[in-house]
Structures are given as structure tokens and as C-alpha cells.
Amino acid sequence: MNWNLFVTELVAGITHGSVYALIALGYSMVYGILKLLNFAHGDIYMVGAFIGFGIVTVFGGAESLSVNVWVLLLVMFLCAMLGGGLLGVLIERFAYRRLRNAPRIAPLITALGVSFFLENAALLLLGGQFQSYDSYGWKGGELWTRGFTLPAGVHVGVAQVIVVAGAVLLMILLTVFVQRTQLGKAMRATSFDREAAAMMGIDVDRVIVATFFIGSALAGAAGVFNGLAYQQVWPYMGFQAGLYAFIAAVVGGIGNLPGAVVGGLVIGLAQSFSIGYISSTFSDAIVFLVLIAVLILRPTGVLGRAAVQKV
Amino acid sequence: MDGDDRDIPPIPASPAEAHAPRVGVDEWVASVAERREGYSGVLGRARSELERVPRPVFYAAFGVAAALLPAITSDGYIVRVGFDTLLYMLLALGLNITVGYAGLLDLGYVAFYGFGAYGYAMLASPKFGIHWNTLAIVPVVVIATAILGLLVALPSRRLLGDYLAIVTLFFGQLFVAVYTNGERMSLFGLTRSHDVTGGPNGIPNVDNFNVFGGRIGSLQAYYYVALGVFLLVLLVVFLIDTSRTGRAWKSLREDPLAAELMGMPVNRLKLIAFAAGAAVAGLAGTLFAALNTAVFASDFDVPTLIIIYAILILGGAGSIGGVILGALVVNISLEVLRTPGHATWVFYVTILATLLMALRPWRVLALVLGGTVAFGYAAHAIVAAAWPRGVHGSPSVGGWFGSGLSGWELHPSNPRLIGNITFIALVLAVLALTLLSGWKRWAAMIPTLYLAGFVWENRLVVEPSITRLILVGVILIVLMNARPQGLLGTARVEIV
Numbered sequence: 001m002n003w004n005l006f007v008t009e010l011v012a013g014i015t016h017g018s019v020y021a022l023i024a025l026g027y028s029m030v031y032g033i034l035k036l037l038n039f040a041h042g043d044i045y046m047v048g049a050f051i052g053f054g055i056v057t058v059f060g061g062a063e064s065l066s067v068n069v070w071v072l073l074l075v076m077f078l079c080a081m082l083g084g085g086l087l088g089v090l091i092e093r094f095a096y097r098r099l100r101n102a103p104r105i106a107p108l109i110t111a112l113g114v115s116f117f118l119e120n121a122a123l124l125l126l127g128g129q130f131q132s133y134d135s136y137g138w139k140g141g142e143l144w145t146r147g148f149t150l151p152a153g154v155h156v157g158v159a160q161v162i163v164v165a166g167a168v169l170l171m172i173l174l175t176v177f178v179q180r181t182q183l184g185k186a187m188r189a190t191s192f193d194r195e196a197a198a199m200m201g202i203d204v205d206r207v208i209v210a211t212f213f214i215g216s217a218l219a220g221a222a223g224v225f226n227g228l229a230y231q232q233v234w235p236y237m238g239f240q241a242g243l244y245a246f247i248a249a250v251v252g253g254i255g256n257l258p259g260a261v262v263g264g265l266v267i268g269l270a271q272s273f274s275i276g277y278i279s280s281t282f283s284d285a286i287v288f289l290v291l292i293a294v295l296i297l298r299p300t301g302v303l304g305r306a307a308v309q310k311v
Numbered sequence: 312m313d314g315d316d317r318d319i320p321p322i323p324a325s326p327a328e329a330h331a332p333r334v335g336v337d338e339w340v341a342s343v344a345e346r347r348e349g350y351s352g353v354l355g356r357a358r359s360e361l362e363r364v365p366r367p368v369f370y371a372a373f374g375v376a377a378a379l380l381p382a383i384t385s386d387g388y389i390v391r392v393g394f395d396t397l398l399y400m401l402l403a404l405g406l407n408i409t410v411g412y413a414g415l416l417d418l419g420y421v422a423f424y425g426f427g428a429y430g431y432a433m434l435a436s437p438k439f440g441i442h443w444n445t446l447a448i449v450p451v452v453v454i455a456t457a458i459l460g461l462l463v464a465l466p467s468r469r470l471l472g473d474y475l476a477i478v479t480l481f482f483g484q485l486f487v488a489v490y491t492n493g494e495r496m497s498l499f500g501l502t503r504s505h506d507v508t509g510g511p512n513g514i515p516n517v518d519n520f521n522v523f524g525g526r527i528g529s530l531q532a533y534y535y536v537a538l539g540v541f542l543l544v545l546l547v548v549f550l551i552d553t554s555r556t557g558r559a560w561k562s563l564r565e566d567p568l569a570a571e572l573m574g575m576p577v578n579r580l581k582l583i584a585f586a587a588g589a590a591v592a593g594l595a596g597t598l599f600a601a602l603n604t605a606v607f608a609s610d611f612d613v614p615t616l617i618i619i620y621a622i623l624i625l626g627g628a629g630s631i632g633g634v635i636l637g638a639l640v641v642n643i644s645l646e647v648l649r650t651p652g653h654a655t656w657v658f659y660v661t662i663l664a665t666l667l668m669a670l671r672p673w674r675v676l677a678l679v680l681g682g683t684v685a686f687g688y689a690a691h692a693i694v695a696a697a698w699p700r701g702v703h704g705s706p707s708v709g710g711w712f713g714s715g716l717s718g719w720e721l722h723p724s725n726p727r728l729i730g731n732i733t734f735i736a737l738v739l740a741v742l743a744l745t746l747l748s749g750w751k752r753w754a755a756m757i758p759t760l761y762l763a764g765f766v767w768e769n770r771l772v773v774e775p776s777i778t779r780l781i782l783v784g785v786i787l788i789v790l791m792n793a794r795p796q797g798l799l800g801t802a803r804v805e806i807v
Binding site: 116120121239243295 | 410414416418466473474476477478480481482484485488489492493613614617620624628731734735738742745770771774777778780781783784785786787788791792795
């Protein structure tokens with residue numbers, strides 16, 4: 001057995017999976033509370049990636065950075081998370097709020113419209129060409145030359161470590177927030193039963209805004225992580241990534257936060273192993289088969305609980 | 312709504328009448344008119360009169376009008392746009408079955424369209440050296456597409472609508488990915504690779520329609536074929552709509568659980584709706600392939616899907632007339648947007664028309680319009696004095712309208728950056744406008760309108776292909792928020 005290939009794909013799968021998991025968390029949070037598939041979520045990820053790219057450009061571009069790499073990373077994450085979060089709140093306020101009690105199909109189509117609008121607005125503002133973070137060139141490539149070597153001779157760069165560790169850190173923070181804080185408790189209550197939560201004196205609007213802000217901030221961070229590890233950003237990147245994250249959320253059990261993480265890793269690994277062992281053309285098909293298999297065998301997802309439909 | 316608001320039934324004139332069995336009279340059914348949005352004014356009365364005309368009369372009128380188009384004009388471009396519009400109508404009609412009647416959100420619909428187009432191309436091109444008779448290909452392709460639709464719907468039939476949306480959306484992406492990379496296909500690496508779909512180059516040199524040795528080559532002929540096919544499918548859909556299955560679909564859409572309790576075979580109904588929609592898309596695909604004589608996977612990607620949805624939503628999901636109107640409005644406006652000169656006219660006329668309809672009373676309308684014009688000339692004068700380069704360019708239309716615009720609107724010599732910034736400002740301004748009310752909204756409307764004109768002239772009109780897509784996205788958002796039932800749909804007022 002070729003261990004080098006196996007470990008390479010494992011690392012790639014975990015890195016990709018962490019990015020998917022972060023996006024999937026936002027999907028799952030919004031779905032848990034509003035029962036809305038927010039198609040625009042992937043495009044918030046794209047906007048986050050472009051904000052990160054903009055910060056690199058502001059600090060002198062990849063080849064001639066004027067600041068320390070760690071300062072740059074910090075600024076990138078803060079700006080991308082803030083920008084993504086605000087965009088998410090704007091979208092909720094102006095596109096979804098009026099449709100909260102509309103038939104299910106209306107907010108879904110609105111979400112498609114928002115996604116389409118964001119993609120093409122980005123195309124108008126930023127142009128259709130691929131841009132590159134070029135993190136290999138930052139300060140002589142210290143994010144990639146440094147790192148450690150796994151068994152079977154696979155080198156893991158600091159950039160990849162940052163992606164995985166950063167994603168894990170954000171997930172831990174999110175879990176603590178949802179489990180331990182007042183607002184997190186309100187979020188869980190709202191997700192369980194919105195009307196009952198409102199009757200108990202929870203400000204549902206505030207909870208929903210907070211959910212959108214946090215979920216979208218995670219997507220913004222995921223955009224920067226993706227740029228850091230895979231360099232390229234372009235206006236249509238959000239659709240594909242959003243779709244994968246979506247499937248991750250469904251595979252793990254939509255509305256279930258640990259499920260989103262598990263689903264992200266499953267999809268990331270399925271994708272990278274099918275690229276490595278079968279064919280890059282059909283990695284989409286393999287992921288589709290995973291999705292179909294999960295939906296047939298466990299329609300509520302790997303970690304989801306069976307929902308009892310009440311009338 | 313309160314039950315108390317309704318009229319109390321009249322007291323029966325005699326006791327005998329009161330005890331007479333009232334078979335088939337149900338208060339809920341009888342109050343159908345009350346459950347609709349009321350109409351008012353002259354337009355409202357005209358509308359309720361129009362509603363009394365049987366629907367098929369409208370469809371026949373549309374058929375006659377459409378049939379006359381190639382006779383009126385010999386311009387190939389117009390006939391071509393007519394053909395495309397008919398194709399979109401056909402596609403929207405198929406999607407109407409799945410989304411409008413059965414309420415299943417099928418986001419992989421374009422994949423069936425593409426499957427039909429590729430199916431025709433594979434069976435009638437030098438690609439595999441197969442040249443079947445069209446009358447043999449079309450049924451085969453349509454049935455194959457319907458079966459594909461069944462296969463896609465099968466694993467998700469028991470799931471909530473949202474899961475269906477995900478599965479189908481991903482299926483659509485999968486279709487594009489497989490067909491763009493299908494030039495080296497092998498069965499999981501086990502067999503030699505074959506070129507199946509031509510990859511990004513698609514399949515060229517597809518045969519025209521060929522019926523009993525007679526080749527259909529001219530654009531006019533295709534237009535009539537498309538019209539005939541559309542009217543045929545329209546007839547079928549109309550008959551299904553009023554049939555037992557059609558009613559079952561609608562009850563499924565309104566309340567799946569209640570439908571199931573009434574003993575309807577919910578799963579089977581969903582599958583039939585899905586397969587029927589797919590079959591219509593496959594049929595449209597064969598038409599597309601035969602006229603264009605080439606197919607590319609990129610034609611069947613998300614933008615096409617969104618345009619079909621925009622058509623369906625604009626007209627009103629579940630309404631056949633809405634499909635016709637939606638396709639006319641959306642496709643013709645997207646065509647017009649290709650030429651900057653025409654597009655600018657349409658832009659200003661649309662804004663004016665929207666203001667005319669939305670602003671009441673007339674004083675406010677006059678104030679806003681006059682204010683916008685005055686604001687523009689004032690801004691132009693100030694900028695021309697302070698920063699001459701701000702009025703350097705010229706408008707995208709000529710004639711008296713263009714010369715009027717050139718004194719009103721700013722045209723910086725390098726509009727790209729400032730256009731981008733003002734585009735974002737415009738989006739934020741429009742969002743802010745929805746928060747204001749009363750005179751503040753009218754006052755804020757003046758600079759917003761001017762800003763819209765500025766962004767249009769300096770940025771949007773320069774990039775027609777992107778602007779079209781942005782506008783489609785805006786249509787979906789605005790329509791869903793303002794009038795979710797579409798132009799021809801009727802808003803249901805729920806009385807519980």
C-alpha cells in the first residue's frame with residue numbers, strides 16, 4: 001500500500017473538511033432556528049475570502065508584506081468575520097425577515113436570489129479572474145516551509161495546521177457559547193420551539209440576528225482559511241463550497257452542531273480520497289453517492305435525531 | 312382572521328327550509344371569493360371581468376398571436392428570440408408541474424433539460440455515427456428523462472421538501488461536472504476510457520430534426536415546431552391541472568400530511584410530478600439541441616436554472632398564464648439588456664412606470680420626479696464647476712434623451728472605481744429606503760433615484776451580461792418579499 005498517498009489525502013481531507021465544517025456550522029445554526037436553507041451562506045464565505053484577499057493587498061501584497069505574518073492573520077480573521085457577520089445580518093434583516101411566516105418555498109427562492117445577486121455583484125465589483133492569496137510567498141514562505149513531517153514522509157505546513165487548529169478553536173468557542181451563555185441558551189430554546197420561546201420572554205428577533213451574525217462570521221473565517229490553504233479566490237467559489245458544506249450539514253444531521261463537524265470531515269475525506277484513488281472527475285459523484293446513502297439509511301443524518309412531526 | 316367577522320347566515324324563511332338537507336353546500340367552499348385578495352378601482356373591475364373569460368380562450372389567443380409573429384417580421388433575430396422565449400415557456404411549464412402544482416422544489420431541473428439535449432445530440436450526430444429518425448429519438452429521450460427524474464426523486468421521496476432541494480441541486484451540479492469532464496470516461500477506472508460527452512467542447516454537428524426524410528432546417532420552421540410542442544404540452548398540462556391528479560397535487564402542495572390522511576398516495580404523486588416535469592424538460596432539450604446543432608454542458612448550469620425560476624415566480628407558480636407572461640417579460644427584457652442603448656431606455660421607463668404605479672398621491676409623485684430632475688441638474692452644475700473630469704464622458708443613448716441626460720447625469724472619465732463604490736452605496740440606500748416611511752421615504756427617494764441613474768450609466772450598462780444576472784437575482788428577492796404569488800397568481804387569504 002502506498003502510505004504516502006494515503007497520508008497526503010488524509011491531511012488534505014481533514015484540511016478541506018475543517019473548512020466545510022465551519023461553513024456547515026452556519027448552515028446548521030440557521031436551519032435549526034429558522035428551518036431555512038440559506039443558499040446565500042456559501043456566498044458569505046466567498047465575501048470573507050475576498051475580504052482576506054483585500055487585507056493582503058492593503059498590507060503590500062503577498063511578495064512584500066509590510067507586517068508580521070501573525071499580525072496579518074489576526075487582522076484578516078477579524079475583518080473577514082466582522083464583514084461576513086454584518087453581511088449575514090443585513091441579508092436576514094432585508095431579505096428573510098418579512099418571509100418568516102410565509103410558505104416554505106418563498107424564503108428558499110429568496111435565498112437563491114440573494115445568492116445569485118451576491119455572486120454577480122462580486123463579479124461586477126471584483127472581476128471574473130481568479131485571485132491568489134499566494135501564502136507561499138508571505139515573508140519567504142514561512143507558513144509552508146516550517147511545519148512538521150508525518151510518518152510516510154508527508155510534510156504538513158504551518159498554514160494547514162492553522163486551518164485545522166483555527167477551525168477546532170472556533171468550534172470549541174461556539175460550543176461553549178451555545179452551551180454556557182444566556183444567549184446560547186436562548187438560541188437553543190428558539191431552535192427547539194420558536195413560539196414557546198417567544199412566550200417565555202425571549203427576544204426571538206435578537207436571537208435570530210445573533211445566529212445569523214455568528215454563523216456568517218464562521219463562514220467568513222472559513223473563506224480566509226480556504227484562501228490560506230488553497231490560495232485561489234473568485235466570485236463563484238461560494239456556490240460549490242456552499243453546496244458541499246450543505247451536504248456536510250445534511251450528512252451530519254442538519255440543525256445539529258456536532259453533526260455539522262462530523263459531516264464536514266466525512267465530506268472532506270470522501271472528496272479527497274476519491275480524488276486520490278478514483279478520479280478527480282468523479283469526486284462529485286462519490287460525494288453524491290455518500291449523500292444518497294446517508295439519506296436512505298439514516299434520513300436524519302449521522303448524528304441527527306429522528307424528528308417527530310407534530311400536527 | 313376572526314370567525315366573527317363573517318356574515319351570519321340569514322335566518323331561514325320557514326322552518327321547512329331550515330331543516331332541508333343542504334347537500335353539496337359547504338360554507339367554506341361557498342366563501343371561496345372571500346378567501347381571495349379583493350380587487351378595487353377600475354383596474355380591479357376589469358380584472359375580475361377578465362377572470363370570467365374561460366382560460367382556454369386566452370391560450371388560444373396567445374397561440375394565434377404567436378403564430379403570426381414570423382408572418383409579421385422576417386427579421387431572423389426576432390424569430391430567434393421568439394423561439395428562445397417559447398423554449399423558456401416550455402421549460403417553465405414543466406417546472407410548473409413540479410414546483411407550482413406539487414410544491415416540490417426541484418433545483419436540478421436544468422440537468423433534465425441538459426440530459427434531453429445531450430440525449431438528442433448523441434442519437435443524432437456524427438459523435439457515435441448514429442442518425443436516428445427524430446420521431447424515434449424524441450419519445451426515447453423523453454421517456455429516458457422521465458426515468459432519470461424518477462431515479463433522482465426516489466431516494467428523497469420520503470424526505471422533507473428541503474432535503475429534496477439539496478439532493479436535486481447537487482444532482483444538477485453533478486450533471487454539469489460529469490458532462491464537462493466526460494471526454495475520458497471509464498467505469499471507475501476499470502475499463503478503457505471513452506469519450507462520451509465531448510467534454511468542454513460539447514457535441515458539435517448535431518442533426519436538425521428529420522421527419523421521414525424531410526429535414527427541418529429553417530428558423531421559421533423551428534419556431535412553429537416549438538410553438539406546436541408548447542401548445543400541445545400546454546393542453547396536456549391544462550387537462551392534468553383540472554383532473555383528479557392535478558387536484559391531488561395541489562392538496563399535496565398545501566398540506567402533505569392532510570393529503571396523506573385523506574388517503575392520497577403521496578409518494579406516488581410526488582414521483583409522478585417529478586417525472587412529468589423532467590419529461591417536459593427533456594423534450595425542451597431536444598428542441599434546443601436540434602436548432603443549435605451543438606450542445607455544451609455549460610448551457611445547463613445554475614444561471615439557466617435561476618432564469619427559469621425567475622420566469623415561474625414572476626408569473627406566479629401554479630398558473631399557466633403566469634408562465635407565458637413570465638417568459639415573455641423575463642426573456643425579452645434579458646434580450647433587450649444586451650444592447651446598451653435599448654437597455655437604458657428600458658431602465659428609465661421601468662423606473663418611471665414603477666413610480667407611477669407605486670406613488671400616491673399625485674402631488675408626491677410630481678414632487679419626487681421634479682425633485683430628482685432638479686437634484687440631478689444641480690449636482691451636475693456643482694460637479695462641473697468643482698471637478699470638470701466628473702462630467703467628461705457621454706451617456707449610452709443618443710438623441711434628445713441622451714442630450715438631456717448628458718446635462719443631468721455625471722459621467723466621470725474613469726467610471727470603474729467610482730461606479731463600484733456607488734453600486735454598493737446604491738444597494739445600501741435602497742435597503743435603507745425600505746426602513747423609512749412617510750415623507751422621509753419620499754425625500755430619500757430623490758437622491759436614491761439619482762444614484763441609481765448614475766450607477767446604471769457608469770457601471771451597469773457597461774457590463775450587460777453581469778447586469779442581466781444581477782437583475783434576475785433582484786427580481787427573485789423583491790418579488791418574493793413584495794408579491795410572493797407572482798403577477799398572475801391570486802393571494803390566498805387564510806381563514807382558519
